[in-house]
Amino acid sequence: MIREPAAFEALLERVRRFVRDIAIPAEARVEDGDEVPADIVATMREEGFFGWSIPEAYGGAGLTTEELVLAAFELSQCSVAFRARVGTNTGIGSEGIVADGTEQQKKAYLPRLASGEWTGCLAVTEPDAGSEASNVRTTARREGDHYVLDGEKCFITNAPVADVFTVTARTDPQSKGAAGVSAFIVERGSAGLATGAPYRKMGQAGSPVSAVYFNRCRVPAANLIGGREGAGFKTIMKVLNKQRIHLAALSTGPAIRMLDMAIRHTSSRVQFGEPVANYQLVQAMIADCRTEIFAAQSMILEAARKRDRGEDIALEASMCKYFATEMCGRVADRCVQMFGGAGYIADHSSIERWYRDVRLFRLYEGTSQIHQLNIARLLLRDVA
Incomplete structure (x- = not known):
């Protein structure tokens, strides 16, 4: 659910500007230094990125699930480190308190998490x-x-x-x-x-x-x-059901970025007298990548809207996390293939870094195999 379209579009534009003008130019600096520079963290605080999913009553933006995933589609198009720096505040690091915390706990912790004062x-x-x-x-x-x-x-x-x-x-x-x-x-x-x-x-x-x-x-x-x-496991499951949709959304940005890099490379790289992109086997990889990205985003948006309606999304959360993270891995593999040898060499392209970065997506917040089991268990339970 998008509550105020004009205001939300302005937020998305600020995210796009941050990704384009601040994050992407700093990616090599983050890779070499193994940290997000303090000045960029301060900028993310000023932009309100830390409080996206924290309710407005506690200083956050109070984004709906649909708004959160749309923002994640944009923020995740830069190095994973930037969204990871704010991601625990907008997801797993605050959601337990948001979902099940007492009023005293919410007042004590959520404002500091929303502002980015605390991580x-x-x-x-x-x-x-x-x-x-x-x-x-x-x-x-x-x-x-x-x-x-x-x-x-x-x-x-x-x-x-x-x-x-x-x-x-x-x-x-x-x-x-x-x-x-x-x-x-x-x-x-x-x-x-x-x-x-x-x-x-x-x-x-x-x-x-x-x-x-x-x-x-x-x-x-x-x-x-x-x-x-004795209620902790139920709290964590609430956290993970939302986070799995969020992480699925965060898996689409790297796929979009990698595909854009591969399209640019294959359009300029000439072999046998023609751009590599003119060859149909390369075109098939490009088509498969974009189709799967679209499918993942469509799944994620449907699950987000269902959650915003207050419906049970345990099944959809597992399907989104499973499909989107596996999709991102397939896109990464195809894009390295489209780069050829240059895709394996860090001196030639950042595509090898993306390939390494996205491998974790299929492991945390439940491995792909755990989600396959979850999906089957939920379907078979309904039959029983």
């Missing part, structure tokens, strides 16, 4: 709880007016720069499933909280990822999300 992140994945997200080993034990957390999280996006963490921990040690899992808000600086050194990664330079450690970490009982034990 949020979601700490769910553990060494033994990846695809099996309910297999949480981190524990939370009540001691008076605090909980004491012990455990380890891994592969946490923005953990090295985060100010506040949404964390899952097991409050019922007798329960081995989702029912015993609770969600907490943990601030940087809490005694017993530490983050590891940023991982060395295949791609996505400038997007810091690390482990998070809890060693008798004391968290106020008031920071139990929603004030109820």
Whole structure:
């Protein structure tokens, strides 16, 4: 649902201008320095990018799901690091509080996340709880007016720069499933909280990822999300259903950018006396790329509109995430192929960087295989 078309188009134009004039010229700088420069982060704060999906009552833009994915289509056409820097605030780092937080929690944290003063992140994945997200080993034990957390999280996006963490921990040690899992808000600086050194990664330079450690970490009982034990897994599923649509949208921008680069290259590269783009096998790859991008965007918009109507989108979220991220991987592979040897050499083209960057899309927020299982399970459940 687009509420005010003129105002929203102005927002999209600001995003396009940021991508064109600020982000793209800085991509090599981000790749070499492995961080988004502070001046660009400040610009994103000024533009309000951190608060897109946070309600207006708490200082955000309050974008609908449809508006959010349309904005994501644009912002994701620059290096992944830029949207990742704001993405945890507009998605997984704030959504648990937005969805299930108490009014006190919302007032305490959402304004800071919306302004970009604080960076949020979601700490769910553990060494033994990846695809099996309910297999949480981190524990939370009540001691008076605090909980004491012990455990380890891994592969946490923005953990090295985060100010506040949404964390899952097991409050019922007798329960081995989702029912015993609770969600907490943990601030940087809490005694017993530490983050590891940023991982060395295949791609996505400038997007810091690390482990998070809890060693008798004391968290106020008031920071139990929603004030109820045992509701954490349901909260995280709400977060992920929205985030999977958001991530699907963020997978289309790189595909658009890579295809544009490939079209320009094949139109100027001459072999056997003709531009490579004149050859039908190359044209077939171009056609397949654009068709799949259009299909992904259409799916995503339909799912977003359904969510805005208040309908259950668990099935659509998995289908969008699965299809869009796989689509982006196929586009990346075809575009490297269209560049030929130059597509493999960083000195010749940034297409090899994009190829590495987008590989992660098929792994986080649920692997492609997990989403295949989710889709089948939901369909078979309806039959049963």
